[in-house]
Amino acid sequence: MRDLIAKQLYQPAVVLPLLLLTRLMVTLDFNLAQVMFVMVLRGSQHAYHFALRHTVARQRSSADVKHLPCNNCC
Numbered sequence: 881m882r883d884l885i886a887k888q889l890y891q892p893a894v895v896l897p898l899l900l901l902t903r904l905m906v907t908l909d910f911n912l913a914q915v916m917f918v919m920v921l922r923g924s925q926h927a928y929h930f931a932l933r934h935t936v937a938r939q940r941s942s943a944d945v946k947h948l949p950c951n952n953c954c
Contacts, residue, residue: 888894901915908914 904918905915908918
């Protein structure tokens, strides 16, 4: 069991969200209400952008739209 936990702790999918959450909690002075508010706000922004991209893609023909750039990576 210890080996399994040790192996999983070094996975980027586990470590990166924990580091982001820790950084957010430190910047908000460990106030859980503010942390939850920020997380819900970010989640709703991601959901809005996801829905907007797919709505625009549906309105246009599928041959014209291959990739819609997002604000984060393109």
